[in-house]
Amino acid sequence: xxxxxxxxxxxxxxxxxxxxxxxxxxxxxxxxxxxxxxxxxxxxxxxxxxxxxxxxxxxxxxxxxxxxxxxxxxxxxxxxxxxxxxxxxxxxxxxxxxxxxxxxxxxxxxxxxxxxxxxxxxxxxxxxxxxxxxxxxxxxxxxxxxxxxxxxxxxxxxxxxxxxxxxxxxxxxxxxxxxxxxxxxxxxxxxxxxxxxxxxxxxxxxxxxxxxxxxxxxxxxxxxxxxxxxxxxxxxxxxxxxxxxxxxxxxxxxxxx
Amino acid sequence: xxxxxxxxxxxxxxxxxxxxxxxxxxxxxxxxxxxxxxxxxxxxxxxxxxxxxxxxxxxxxxxxxxxxxxxxxxxxxxxxxxxxxxxxxxxxxxxxxxxxxxxxxxxxxxxxxxxxxxxxxxxxxxxxxxxxxxxxxxxxxxxxxxxxxxxxxxxxxxxxxxxxxxxxxxxxxxxxxxxxxxxxxxxxxxxxxxxxxxxxxxxxxxxxxxxxxxxxxxxxxxxxxxxxxxxxxxxxxxxxxxxxxxxxxxxxxxxxxxxxxxxxxxxxxxxxxxxxxxxxxxxxxxxxxxxxxxxxxxxxxxxxxxxxxxxxxxxxxxxxxxxxx
Ligand SMILES: Cc1cc2nc3c(=O)[nH]c(=O)nc-3n(C[C@H](O)[C@H](O)[C@H](O)COP(=O)(O)OP(=O)(O)OC[C@H]3O[C@@H](n4cnc5c(N)ncnc54)[C@H](O)[C@@H]3O)c2cc1C
Ligand SMILES: Cc1cc2nc3c(=O)[nH]c(=O)nc-3n(C[C@H](O)[C@H](O)[C@H](O)COP(=O)(O)OP(=O)(O)OC[C@H]3O[C@@H](n4cnc5c(N)ncnc54)[C@H](O)[C@@H]3O)c2cc1C
Numbered sequence: 001x002x003x004x005x006x007x008x009x010x011x012x013x014x015x016x017x018x019x020x021x022x023x024x025x026x027x028x029x030x031x032x033x034x035x036x037x038x039x040x041x042x043x044x045x046x047x048x049x050x051x052x053x054x055x056x057x058x059x060x061x062x063x064x065x066x067x068x069x070x071x072x073x074x075x076x077x078x079x080x081x082x083x084x085x086x087x088x089x090x091x092x093x094x095x096x097x098x099x100x101x102x103x104x105x106x107x108x109x110x111x112x113x114x115x116x117x118x119x120x121x122x123x124x125x126x127x128x129x130x131x132x133x134x135x136x137x138x139x140x141x142x143x144x145x146x147x148x149x150x151x152x153x154x155x156x157x158x159x160x161x162x163x164x165x166x167x168x169x170x171x172x173x174x175x176x177x178x179x180x181x182x183x184x185x186x187x188x189x190x191x192x193x194x195x196x197x198x199x200x201x202x203x204x205x206x207x208x209x210x211x212x213x214x215x216x217x218x219x220x221x222x223x224x225x226x227x228x229x230x231x232x233x234x235x236x237x238x239x240x241x242x243x244x245x246x247x248x249x250x251x252x253x254x255x256x257x
Numbered sequence: 258x259x260x261x262x263x264x265x266x267x268x269x270x271x272x273x274x275x276x277x278x279x280x281x282x283x284x285x286x287x288x289x290x291x292x293x294x295x296x297x298x299x300x301x302x303x304x305x306x307x308x309x310x311x312x313x314x315x316x317x318x319x320x321x322x323x324x325x326x327x328x329x330x331x332x333x334x335x336x337x338x339x340x341x342x343x344x345x346x347x348x349x350x351x352x353x354x355x356x357x358x359x360x361x362x363x364x365x366x367x368x369x370x371x372x373x374x375x376x377x378x379x380x381x382x383x384x385x386x387x388x389x390x391x392x393x394x395x396x397x398x399x400x401x402x403x404x405x406x407x408x409x410x411x412x413x414x415x416x417x418x419x420x421x422x423x424x425x426x427x428x429x430x431x432x433x434x435x436x437x438x439x440x441x442x443x444x445x446x447x448x449x450x451x452x453x454x455x456x457x458x459x460x461x462x463x464x465x466x467x468x469x470x471x472x473x474x475x476x477x478x479x480x481x482x483x484x485x486x487x488x489x490x491x492x493x494x495x496x497x498x499x500x501x502x503x504x505x506x507x508x509x510x511x512x513x514x515x516x517x518x519x520x521x522x523x524x525x526x527x528x529x530x531x532x533x534x535x536x537x538x539x540x541x542x543x544x545x546x547x548x549x550x551x552x553x554x555x556x557x558x559x560x561x562x563x564x565x566x567x568x569x570x571x572x573x574x575x576x577x578x579x580x581x582x
Pocket of ligand 1: 094122
């Protein structure tokens with residue numbers, strides 16, 4: 001089984017967010033594997049262990065994503081590929097990223113591609129389905145269970161809390177939802193081994209892509225923080241009076257009931 | 258610039274979801290004086306066309322086929338591409354729902370277009386249509402514009418106000434035929450877990466319980482309060498992990514993102530991952546025993562106290578309010 005995982009290096013959103021020069025301030029911030037991509041990596045490793053084959057983790061980004069790719073290798077992936085856009089591209093959007101990934105994947109004969117269902121920073125959830133469409137393969141998003149039987153697959157998809165049991169066949173792209181598995185932590189031997197595993201670096205040229213082919217279709221013109229909330233009103237007095245006051249405030253001041 | 262905008266109406270259990278009316282309103286803004294065309298896809302959906310028109314669509318195009326009874330990416334994209342081919346729109350608006358999130362990127366890839374997802378507002382500014390959307394799990398916002406090609410967006414439920422319903426509006430309803438074939442994913446079974454009644458992502462009032470609710474029965478007072486306020490019940494992951502309720506109720510970074518008018522958090526500490534799902538609610542009320550709980554930092558109003566005392570009292574007060582109203 002030839003398995004690929006799409007992995008994004010993301011800003012840890014538990015971090016405090018500040019803006020400088022119209023951009024999210026990244027100095028000193030913690031970067032992590034997008035949490036949903038951890039589920040994707042774990043699932044890929046489990047499928048490989050059960051079915052045989054190889055897991056390759058791919059990321060579009062800059063040199064800095066090497067750290068997260070090494071972590072994926074330490075978890076148990078076999079190979080990693082960084083598509084480094086640093087020298088070629090200034091801007092990008094989901095069109096850009098999906099196009100690059102699909103150009104890389106198009107001749108790889110992947111049986112299974114696993115992505116996260118959404119990146120916690122950019123938050124669009126576009127990249128997985130876009131890549132599947134560009135490769136001409138089917139996809140199932142937000143999955144909580146995957147069973148592979150020869151060339152067919154049974155998948156459970158989370159649909160706003162309901163579950164759909166879906167039958168489909170390989171090649172297939174799925175996107176991971178919370179509940180799919182419990183991602184493992186890299187073990188010490190895993191970390192040692194990861195140092196020797198291949199981490200290839202490609203550029204747009206290697207994919208026969210020009211800047212024009214991947215030019216973004218959308219543009220961010222402003223980034224801002226939500227207005228700071230005034231400290232809320234913690235009510236005081238007898239509980240009974242607090243409850244009365246609250247109902248009154250919701251009715252007359254906030255006007256939401 | 259006037260443009261023709263297609264708006265996908267989303268049907269659930271035989272009726273249109275609220276987000277579809279919000280999408281029509283967004284479509285009106287995006288059309289800048291051009292035509293707003295509703296699109297309905299399903300086995301038998303054209304009866305709903307008038308309602309889209311009452312909410313502001315100029316006309317409606319329906320694609321009906323028994324193979325479209327359930328949503329599949331292949332079936333719905335074939336139907337939608339047939340409409341796009343016959344209408345040649347300059348804009349497309351879907352809801353940012355399970356269906357919209359699944360389908361929109363596929364259509365964008367087919368058309369080679371951009372797509373701005375999870376939009377909370379849009380406006381014309383300086384000759385551009387500017388889309389605002391949350392990023393970094395709601396901790397920041399970005400404004401985006403389309404620089405090339407089709408104007409395509411999905412809108413977050415409960416953020417863009419629908420237009421006033423006007424039953425005197427009328428418009429043409431037509432059908433487009435599409436060959437629906439070779440569906441590569443087949444839905445064998447749907448296991449319903451989400452609560453009946455008010456849809457969490459579209460609810461105007463949400464009463465959410467956390468680990469402080471302590472048991473499955475502990476959710477009962479919350480349900481009563483929700484029913485008085487015609488709201489829905491939600492939960493923190495803490496409550497779901499402890500098996501007090503189903504994961505379908507989970508709100509937060511890995512659960513649903515909600516923006517009701519009123520969010521009442523009961524026995525929820527306010528972890529960052531929970532806030533990611535609800536901090537953009539219009540008014541937040543926190544009920545917690547611990548005065549230091551983080552949830553008070555985002556709450557507009559707080560009561561420090563035992564939820565099992567406070568919630569039933571609230572239910573009674575709201576009942577009185579309703580009687581007097
Ligand atoms: C050259 C370049 C410059 C960019 N500049 C900016 C910028 O200035 N501002 C900005 O906000 N964004 C920028 N981006 C990123 C881009 O806008 C999106 O963030 C990116 O396409 C992913 O979209 P998303 O975050 O919505 O991810 P989603 O679509 O939500 O991600 C879903 C899943 O897709 C996969 N995936 C997503 N991104 C990648 C990736 N890079 N590599 C591998 N797999 C991935 C993961 O499995 C992920 O879980 C740039 C991208 C490029 C290529
Ligand atoms: C990757 C990741 C994703 C996550 N995603 C989510 C998510 O989507 N949604 C989410 O909610 N969490 C999520 N979490 C978990 C999150 O970090 C918290 O663990 C969780 O939100 C805690 O739930 P809680 O507030 O109910 O429980 P606790 O933190 O245990 O808080 C319980 C609160 O109840 C109060 N209390 C107890 N008894 C009473 C009483 N009788 N009356 C009033 N108050 C009382 C206590 O003072 C306390 O503040 C995620 C975590 C990770 C790592």
